[in-house]
Amino acid sequence: MEKTVNQKAWFLVLPVLVLVAFSAVIPLMTVVNYSVQDTFGNNQFFWAGLEWFKEMLRDDRMWDALGRQLLFSAIILLIQIPLGVFIALNMPKKGFWVSFCLVVMSLPLLIPWNVVGTIWQIFGRVDIGLLGYTLAALGIDYNYTSDPFAAWVTIIVMDVWHWTSLVALLAYAGLKSIPDAYYQAAKIDQASRWNVFRYIELPKMMGVLMIAVLLRFMDSFMIYTEPFVVTGGGPGSTTTMLSIDLVKMALGQFDLGPAAAFSIMYFLVILLISWVFYTVMTNLDKREG
Amino acid sequence: MEWMAWTWPTAIFFMVIASLLITFTVLAIRFPETPRIGVLRIETTRGDRLFITLLGSAFINLAWLGLTDMVQWWALGVCAVYAFLVFRYV
Known part of the structure; x- marks a missing residue:
């Protein structure tokens, strides 16, 4: 029997294409256009060529934020x-307990970013925050507004609190999909707990872990709200991440040209690292398979 | 469209990217291929190699801009050599 070729299904993809065009492609094109021009507002633009890229590449501020x-x-x-x-x-x-754990694990994921920032900003305060007050009572010198190390610890612990559940839930979904036959075979072979993890659970979780790594990398690399609310990028600029620096430049200083050049380089770094992660993990998966 | 602040160089840039994507899509439909393993020891199709070429070219251009004061067109020459190497060996 001859196979029917019908390309009409492509029309079903059209709404997504339109959505992506308006939410991603057109804004990205506009940023590229801005990156080669200068503006003083009033929708008037002047050709600047690659000047903003050159300026940004030779600016320590961007390299420090990238680091x-x-x-x-x-x-x-x-x-x-x-x-x-x-x-x-x-x-x-x-x-x-399965449902109980799933609900408890999901809770941090349901809290908006700015609320998470506010919670931790208060939680870490030495005068009224439970964490800050307790640490001070224990004699630990902790002040995230003046000590860079304390500021870093605070935003890292905050992010771990907020997002580890996502990784756990994805990994749990991966674990639940493993058929019992694998465990039974491991039992017959008298495999140790480590070997069960290494040769059954980890390879079977690789797909979801890849998604978890990509999601967590992209999210953490674009983090803005939580550190901005907690530390405002300080003390000094010790917690000024790329997005905080970018917003300061684009909206605070209204330097649209340099900020657009900065954005494109930021985008390229995310694209490169995500591609490396994706390629390494899919190839590992194929080799394991 | 005025708010997008179009310029001829950026319009040409996007037209080149769009035509590359269309050409490679047509090639993939007309001449389907099986992925191959090259020097990077990863499976790649023509589309993957195009992606590696474009992403690498962006970094070559940035490196050229940041590290040298020479004319930017030379970076395009380096990108062409890089593209040949990627399509031949990756």
């Missing part, structure tokens, strides 16, 4: 991925 951002994302991934997997492995698999 801080990479460090932040690396720390976040190193903590959240293993911790999320550990929590998922220890979550109950059957009974009443």
Whole structure:
């Protein structure tokens, strides 16, 4: 029987294409247009060529913010991925506690970013915050408004509190999809707990872990609201991440040209690192498979 | 469209990108291919190699701009060599 070729299904994709065009492609094109021009407002633009890119590439401010951002994302991934997997492995698999754990784990994910920032800003205060007050009572010198180390610890712990559940829930979904036959076979072979994890659970979780790594990397690399609310990028500029710096430049100083050049480079770095993660993990998956 | 602040160079840039995407889509439909493994030891199709070329070219241009004071057109020459190497060996 001859196969029917029908291309009409492509029309079903049209709404998504229109949505993506208006929410991503057209704004990105506009940013590219801004990056090669200068403006003083009133929708008047003057050709600047590659000047803004050159200026940004030779500006220590951007490199410092990029360094801080990479460090932040690396720390976040190193903590959240293993911790999320550990929590998922220890979550109950059957009974009443499954629903209870799932609801409790989902709670931090439902809180808006600015509220999370406000919660931790108050929580960490030495005068009225439970965390700050307790640490001060224990004799620990903790003040996130004046000590860069304390500020970093605060925003990292805050992010871990906010987002580890996502990794745990994804890993849990991956674990639940493993058929019992695999565990039975491992039992017959008298495999150790580590071997079960290494040769059954981890390979089977690889797909969802890849999504978790990508989501957490992209989210942490674009983080803005929580550190902005807690530290405002300070003390000094020690917690000024790329997005905070970018907003200061684009909206605070109204330097649209340099901010557009900055945005494009920011976008390219995210694209590169996401592609590397995706490629490495899908290839690992294929080799394991 | 005035709010998008179009210029001829950026319009040409996007037209080149769009025509590359259309050409590679047509090629993928007319001449389907199986992925191959090159020097990076990863499976790539023509589309993947185009993506690697475009992303790499963006970084080559930025590096050229940040590290040298030479004319930017030379960076385009380096990108062409890079594209040849990617399509031949990756």
